Amino acid sequence: MINTDKDHIHTYDAQGRMTCCTLEDKIYTNAGAEELIHHPKEAGHKHDHADKHHHDHDHEQSHDHDHDHSHGSLPGMFIPAAVSLALLLVALYIEHVVNAGWFTGWVKIAWYAVAYLPVGIPVFKEAFESIVIGEIFSEFLLMCIATAGAFAIGEYPEGVAVMLFYTIGEVFQTLAVKRAKANIKSLLDQRPDEVTVLRDNQQQTVKAESVNIDEIIQLKPGEKLGLDGVLLSATASFNTAALTGESKPDTKAQGDVVLAGMINLNTVAQVKVTTAYTDSKLSKILELVQNATAQKAPTELFIRKFAKIYTPVVVFLAAAICLLPSFFLADYTFTDWLYRALIFLVISCPCALVISIPLGYFGGIGAASKNGILIKGSNFLDVLANTSHVVMDKTGTLTAGVFKIQDVVFDKAFNQTEMLQLVNALESHSSHPVATAVHQFIGTVNNDLNLQNVEEVPGHGLKADVDGKQLLVGNFKLMDKFSVPYNVDPAGIVYTVIAVAYDQKFAGYITIADSIREDAQIAIDKLKSLHVKTTMLSGDKTTIVKFVAEKLGIDQAFGDLLPEDKVNKVKEIKANQATVAFAGDGVNDAPVVALSDVGIAMGGLGSDATIETADVVIQDDMPSKIPTAIHIGKETKKIVWQNITLAFVVKAVVLVLGAGGLATMWEAVFADVGVALLAILNAVRIQQMKF
Numbered sequence: 020m021i022n023t024d025k026d027h028i029h030t031y032d033a034q035g036r037m038t039c040c041t042l043e044d045k046i047y048t049n050a051g052a053e054e055l056i057h058h059p060k061e062a063g064h065k066h067d068h069a070d071k072h073h074h075d076h077d078h079e080q081s082h083d084h085d086h087d088h089s090h091g092s093l094p095g096m097f098i099p100a101a102v103s104l105a106l107l108l109v110a111l112y113i114e115h116v117v118n119a120g121w122f123t124g125w126v127k128i129a130w131y132a133v134a135y136l137p138v139g140i141p142v143f144k145e146a147f148e149s150i151v152i153g154e155i156f157s158e159f160l161l162m163c164i165a166t167a168g169a170f171a172i173g174e175y176p177e178g179v180a181v182m183l184f185y186t187i188g189e190v191f192q193t194l195a196v197k198r199a200k201a202n203i204k205s206l207l208d209q210r211p212d213e214v215t216v217l218r219d220n221q222q223q224t225v226k227a228e229s230v231n232i233d234e235i236i237q238l239k240p241g242e243k244l245g246l247d248g249v250l251l252s253a254t255a256s257f258n259t260a261a262l263t264g265e266s267k268p269d270t271k272a273q274g275d276v277v278l279a280g281m282i283n284l285n286t287v288a289q290v291k292v293t294t295a296y297t298d299s300k301l302s303k304i305l306e307l308v309q310n311a312t313a314q315k316a317p318t319e320l321f322i323r324k325f326a327k328i329y330t331p332v333v334v335f336l337a338a339a340i341c342l343l344p345s346f347f348l349a350d351y352t353f354t355d356w357l358y359r360a361l362i363f364l365v366i367s368c369p370c371a372l373v374i375s376i377p378l379g380y381f382g383g384i385g386a387a388s389k390n391g392i393l394i395k396g397s398n399f400l401d402v403l404a405n406t407s408h409v410v411m412d413k414t415g416t417l418t419a420g421v422f423k424i425q426d427v428v429f430d431k432a433f434n435q436t437e438m439l440q441l442v443n444a445l446e447s448h449s450s451h452p453v454a455t456a457v458h459q460f461i462g463t464v465n466n467d468l469n470l471q472n473v474e475e476v477p478g479h480g481l482k483a484d485v486d487g488k489q490l491l492v493g494n495f496k497l498m499d500k501f502s503v504p505y506n507v508d509p510a511g512i513v514y515t516v517i518a519v520a521y522d523q524k525f526a527g528y529i530t531i532a533d534s535i536r537e538d539a540q541i542a543i544d545k546l547k548s549l550h551v552k553t554t555m556l557s558g559d560k561t562t563i564v565k566f567v568a569e570k571l572g573i574d575q576a577f578g579d580l581l582p583e584d585k586v587n588k589v590k591e592i593k594a595n596q597a598t599v600a601f602a603g604d605g606v607n608d609a610p611v612v613a614l615s616d617v618g619i620a621m622g623g624l625g626s627d628a629t630i631e632t633a634d635v636v637i638q639d640d641m642p643s644k645i646p647t648a649i650h651i652g653k654e655t656k657k658i659v660w661q662n663i664t665l666a667f668v669v670k671a672v673v674l675v676l677g678a679g680g681l682a683t684m685w686e687a688v689f690a691d692v693g694v695a696l697l698a699i700l701n702a703v704r705i706q707q708m709k710f
Contacts, residue, residue, distance in 0.1 A: 096190050099137035103183045106134035111176060131175035138179075138186040139166065156331040158368045164334075165364040169684065172354045177684035181365055188692035191699060214245040217289070228296040236290045238283040247278050247294035255288035257281040259639075317401060325372075333367035340678055355680070362677035365687035366670055368695075375662045375698035382705040383655030390710055392648050393636040402617040403635070403652030405598045409546055409645060410589055410611070412603030413557035413564060414452060416621050417542075417571065417642055418533040422456035425514055429527030438526055442519055444468045445481050445492050453517065456531050476500065478558055478581035480517075488522040494560070496579070498525065513566070515559055535567060538643040543571045545646035549653075554592065556585045556611075585611045602637075602645050619645060647710050658705055662698040669694050 110130050113122045122130070146159035162185050169178030214227050217235045227245035230236070235251065238244055244257075256268040259281050268284055271277055277290055341360035345351045380397030387394045394400055411417055429435045443461040446454035448470075458464070470490070473483040479500060480493010491497055495509045495518050505525040509516060514530040546553055555576040557564045564578030577588060589611055593599055601615035612618035612633060620633030621640045637644040673690035676682035 096193065099141070100183060100186045100190065103134050103138045103179065103186070106130065107176065107179050107183065110134060114176075128170075128175065131170075131179055135166070135170075135179045135182060138182045139163075142182060142185070156334055158330070158373075161330070161334070161364045161368050165361045168357060168361040168364075172357055174358065174684065181684055181688055184688045184692040185368075188695050191696055211243045211245045215239075215242075230292055230296065232292055232295060234292050236292060238288045238290060240283055240285055240287070242283055244277055244279055244281045244283070244290060246290075246292045246296055247276070247298075248290040248292045250275050250277050251289040251291050252286070255286060256284040258284055317398065325369075329369055330367065333364065337361075337363045337367070359677055359680055362682055362684055362687040363674060365684065366673050366677055366682075366690040368691045369666075372663065372666050372698075375666075375695065375702045376659050378699060379655060379659045379662060379702040379705065382658075382702055383651055386655075386705050386708060386710065387648060387651050390644065390647055390651070391638045391641075392644050392651070393638065394648065394651075395634050395636075397655075399617050399634045400652045400655050402598065403600065403649050404656040406551060406600045406617065406649050406652070408552045408554065408592055408597040408599050409649075410554045410556060410592065410599055410601045410615065411573075411642070411645075412601075413555055413559055413567060414533060415640075416603050417539045417555065417567060418535050422452050422515070422531040422533050424456055424460040424529055425532050426530040427527075428529070429519070430525070432524075433521065433526045435527075438519060438521065440465050441468060441485060441490055441521070442492050442517070442529070444470055445473065445483050445490060448473050448483075449475065449481060452533075453515065453531055457517070457529070478584075485521075489520075491520040492517060494518060494579075509560065510562060512560075513562060515563060535570065536640075536642055538641050539571055542642035542645055543573060545643065546649075547572070549646055549649055551646070551649065552597070554588070556580055556588055558582075582610055586614055589614050600635075600645070600649070602642070619648065650710055651705075654705055654708060654710075658701055662701055665698060665701075666694050 110122075110127075113119050114127070142159050142162050146157060146163045149155070149157040149159055162182060166178040166182045169175070169181065212227055213224050214230060215222050215224050215237045216230055217223075217237055222237060230246055236244070236246065236248065238255075250271050250273055253273050254270060255277075256270045257277060259269045259278075269281075276293075337360040340363055341353075341356050344356050345353070377397075380400055383400045384394050384397065387400075394403070427435065427439070429438055439461050443457055444464050444466075446457045447464045468485065470483045470485055473481065475481055476493065476497060479497040480491065482492075482497075482501075483490050489501070491501055491503065494516065495505065495507075498505055498518050498520055501520070501523075503520040503523060503525055505518065505520075507518075507525075507528065509518075512528075512530060514532045517529040517531065519526045519528065543553060553573045553575075555564060555568050555573050557576075557578050558580050559578055561578030564576045567573075568576030577584075580588070589599060589601065593614070593616075599615045600617045600619055601611050602619040602621065603611070612620075617635060618633040619635040619637060621637050621642070635648055637648070670690050673682050673686050677687060
């Protein structure tokens with residue numbers, strides 16, 4: 020239970036509404052999931068999708084409350100309800116089966132009062148604390164009024180039963196959140212607290228956060244890596260499930276990057292630390308998943324606003340049900356109409372909506388995490404569910420992004436070896452996969468070459484000056500831009516081409532080929548089954564782009580595009596009222612990601628910037644996870660709306676019956692607690708689904 024604390028400062032938004040101490044906070048706190056509660060530090064904090072690359076994830080965590088964990092264990096949580104239930108059953112047995120004559124008057128009242136206290140006192144306490152912080156019309160107040168009223172008119176068993184079943188519902192809500200939290204914690208708990216480092220040739224076990232960059236970690240078989248680094252050993256195999264969702268072994272060679280959370284599988288390995296503990300990839304993932312609960316879906320926000328209006332309206336309606344008939348009915352009986360009003364109050368509790376809906380989105384984020392997909396907020400689950408068009412980059416998304424040089428064709432007037440050295444030196448200034456292929460083919464960069472005024476020409480390539488002469492390395496559009504004549508037909512070359520010019524003369528070209536990812540076909544087929552249209556945009560040659568698109572069955576494809584061309588294409592698609600997801604690099608394609616409704620980055624083990632910019636990060640670079648993310652979004656939305664429909668329909672029916680005198684407190688209990696339990700069970704169902 021949440022207790023008030025004199026050191027806790029309540030936070031309010033720009034309209035003066037409190038942004039802390041909510042019902043959702045209470046449930047998360049009782050579940051031991053306080054770190055998943057986030058409140059903005061500044062009033063009026065918003066998430067603007069157009070500026071989503073500058074998320075403010077700096078949220079306060081609700082640790083300032085003094086929590087009561089006396090019933091934190093599973094048996095302890097049920098003790099008050101168990102005591103109350105036992106006393107209630109004994110009372111009903113004495114009253115209706117034994118028909119004991121002594122069980123009347125003050126004895127009967129006292130017995131039922133004792134049965135009521137274990138479950139009633141905590142709720143009265145919550146109601147009082149809610150009133151103190153300005154939340155007058157809370158579910159706690161509704162329960163208190165309804166059950167106190169039942170005692171006032173002599174309906175003691177029903178008064179106890181309402182509070183008892185409400186408490187049981189609270190316990191099951193707490194258990195559901197514990198389960199949802201556990202599924203996400205399985206991802207978050209991958210980072211070990213201690214590591215073994217080599218200092219003065221001695222092994223020392225130290226706290227992971229105390230390890231410095233460039234220190235060497237020794238990793239035994241079965242141990243988890245605590246920090247990011249590079250492998251010093253010749254080879255080692257790792258289980259990368261913590262980062263990618265895939266448990267198949269990933270063999271690394273000396274010099275390869277290895278990340279916190281990976282599990283060493285076979286031999287003792289040594290890793291040189293390259294990143295501080297707090298900056299590791301896993302730390303960033305942990306932060307993203309925790310912050311995901313702060314970004315609320317429109318449905319969540321609507322339900323919260325609705326509950327704030329709905330609850331006080333129902334209280335006044337209940338008062339009207341009790342009092343207004345006295346003006347119109349000659350045989351008006353106060354106790355009868357008070358009973359109807361109390362039923363109305365019990366039914367009106369919005370807890371089925373207020374808890375099950377955030378829990379449904381939370382479950383969706385957890386299900387995505389288990390599949391190696393990071394979704395930065397429940398708002399993006401809604402967008403994914405509505406996605407009708409997926410726009411994809413080619414290189415690194417549908418293709419592996421691992422290029423290999425196929426042919427080197429240079430004019431005889433140029434020394435091929437010297438030209439390749441110049442190309443290698445200039446490409447060393449780029450991080451593009453093409454540059455990597457050049458370096459792997461040519462070898463070590465000759466640092467004696469004097470390159471000056473190195474400049475990247477966006478969408479074209481690179482230029483520099485060498486001994487006063489201009490060196491151009493890029494596509495044929497770069498040749499056209501600088502008016503370099505060439506006697507080659509680019510359209511006749513199937514592969515990606517690197518054109519080279521020196522001193523305003525065309526020197527020749529290098530062809531490079533990329534391979535289509537193994538599961539790219541699966542990704543396109545699944546998107547089609549979800550009735551999602553596909554478009555591929557690339558700065559690569561149109562011939563290659565068309566070839567890949569036809570092979571995979573992509574609806575439309577465009578090549579030879581500059582960054583601004585990609586933006587225009589996405590604008591055209593959005594003009595047709597399509598909800599667009601863009602899947603790609605997330606860094607090079609930042610303008611397109613900003614324009615799209617949801618940006619999906621093939622993050623893999625790549626740059627931290629990719630994780631920071633995109634709304635959804637696919638950790639293992641598998642394009643087949645794109646339709647998986649959309650499928651999870653659709654299932655989450657379906658479950659959320661099932662809960663909304665169930666709650667509204669059942670409550671509406673029983674409200675009408677209660678107002679007409681055709682429903683008792685027992686139907687009211689089902690309409691409140693029963694529906695809440697059904698909605699919660701439905702919400703956690705997504706965590707068991709296979710995607």
